[in-house]
Amino acid sequence: MFWKLLDDLNFIARCKKYKLGLWQCPNFLFLVMGFLTIVSMFGAYFASKNFDDETVTVVSVTTVAIVIITIGSFIIRGVEKIAEANVMKNEFISIVSHQLCGPLAAIKWNMEILENDESSNNLKLTAKQEAFLKNIKEANDKMLKLVNQLLEVNRIDEGRAVFKNDNIDLGEIIDQVILELKDLILEREIEIKKRISPDLPPIFADPDGIKTAVKNLISNAIKYSRQKGKVEIDLKLDGRQILLAVKDWGVGIPRYQHRKVFEKFFRSANEARYRTDGIGLGLYLARAIVENLGGKLWFESEAGKGSTFYISLSPAQKNL
Amino acid sequence: MSEQEKKKILIIEDDQSLQSALVEIIQQEGFETESAFDGEEGLAKARSFGPDLILLDIILPKKDGFEVLLEIKKDEATKNIPVLVLTNLEEVNNIQKALDLGANSYLVKSDFSLKEVVEKVKAILK
Numbered sequence: 012m013f014w015k016l017l018d019d020l021n022f023i024a025r026c027k028k029y030k031l032g033l034w035q036c037p038n039f040l041f042l043v044m045g046f047l048t049i050v051s052m053f054g055a056y057f058a059s060k061n062f063d064d065e066t067v068t069v070v071s072v073t074t075v076a077i078v079i080i081t082i083g084s085f086i087i088r089g090v091e092k093i094a095e096a097n098v099m100k101n102e103f104i105s106i107v108s109h110q111l112c113g114p115l116a117a118i119k120w121n122m123e124i125l126e127n128d129e130s131s132n133n134l135k136l137t138a139k140q141e142a143f144l145k146n147i148k149e150a151n152d153k154m155l156k157l158v159n160q161l162l163e164v165n166r167i168d169e170g171r172a173v174f175k176n177d178n179i180d181l182g183e184i185i186d187q188v189i190l191e192l193k194d195l196i197l198e199r200e201i202e203i204k205k206r207i208s209p210d211l212p213p214i215f216a217d218p219d220g221i222k223t224a225v226k227n228l229i230s231n232a233i234k235y236s237r238q239k240g241k242v243e244i245d246l247k248l249d250g251r252q253i254l255l256a257v258k259d260w261g262v263g264i265p266r267y268q269h270r271k272v273f274e275k276f277f278r279s280a281n282e283a284r285y286r287t288d289g290i291g292l293g294l295y296l297a298r299a300i301v302e303n304l305g306g307k308l309w310f311e312s313e314a315g316k317g318s319t320f321y322i323s324l325s326p327a328q329k330n331l
Numbered sequence: 332m333s334e335q336e337k338k339k340i341l342i343i344e345d346d347q348s349l350q351s352a353l354v355e356i357i358q359q360e361g362f363e364t365e366s367a368f369d370g371e372e373g374l375a376k377a378r379s380f381g382p383d384l385i386l387l388d389i390i391l392p393k394k395d396g397f398e399v400l401l402e403i404k405k406d407e408a409t410k411n412i413p414v415l416v417l418t419n420l421e422e423v424n425n426i427q428k429a430l431d432l433g434a435n436s437y438l439v440k441s442d443f444s445l446k447e448v449v450e451k452v453k454a455i456l457k
Contacts, residue, residue: 119444120349120352
């Protein structure tokens, strides 16, 4: 506790970490302001005590106020700089991702032409050539997926995301997701246990959005499971809410990182960190989508024992 | 498909590598193609080539896709030619704008395979 306080006071290291000058760093400025306030308060007190003149008191109190306002304005400028950096970062990501889309699409289409040419002209590639071609294609698809994810996050952050809501069956979405993930499931030899209560009411949601959210939870459960692990998917009515639970017995998330899980670009420091790819946007995106639908997304997890992620959503209103 | 009934497709796309991939696949499917690399050239060829369908990119030099679309739809000679918009700007606002201007359909380049592009072209021409 004491050390944590000391760590909080170690503002120079913190400002350095944020790449802010001392006079732009709120941590430092608050400390200076606090110190000066105390000093000037004492000053004012002694002044009014030793000089029997109200003017002295007025002048010293005013001086204190001016000092506080001046430092306050420094702090505001520091915060502004941070806010500006945030906007610039979003713009940067947006521009870069848009510019990346073009070349990535070009690679994708030109690869397709190569493959087409191979089959239509009866050209035979060697097994080696086939394998390397496949590598390129997979790498490109991965890159496209990442760029799309970045763009999606940007759209949500800037409030430009468009959701086309409709009555949908969440059970069906889960089936689709499992089908799409079948390669990963086979590769990691995961046993998927699915329990979907019959006769669940539909939910009112954007099919693509909710699918992204569900897919993120299930693919995470698979990726962070151990080889030949088990993943349980449970969909049922919980009171008036529809509750989806995705449980794994994998590496789990250490307790000290729990509050960071939904942060952008967060990746847990667990043993699977370097084995799995991703840029730490999946859960951020999933939560943003679910909350946009008025639902909730949360989890329980223990390092080494596994995690359970939950999504709770209201059923669609009837007769809409 | 005999020579006379070959349908003509105009591809307005400034990116050379995307353009050549499109030309290749569309010719393989038995269509006749013509390429344009900027908005003005695209408009001129929409009139001279007399295409049965236009593939139109949005971000183009000289005149952007929206302007091209607007002028195609204003001109009696070209206004009935179906237009399929190719885009990177997958924001719905932009796509909606293109549809409002009279585009038949759209597709996001990085999300679609060439096969799907061809399928869409065939569906519109049917």
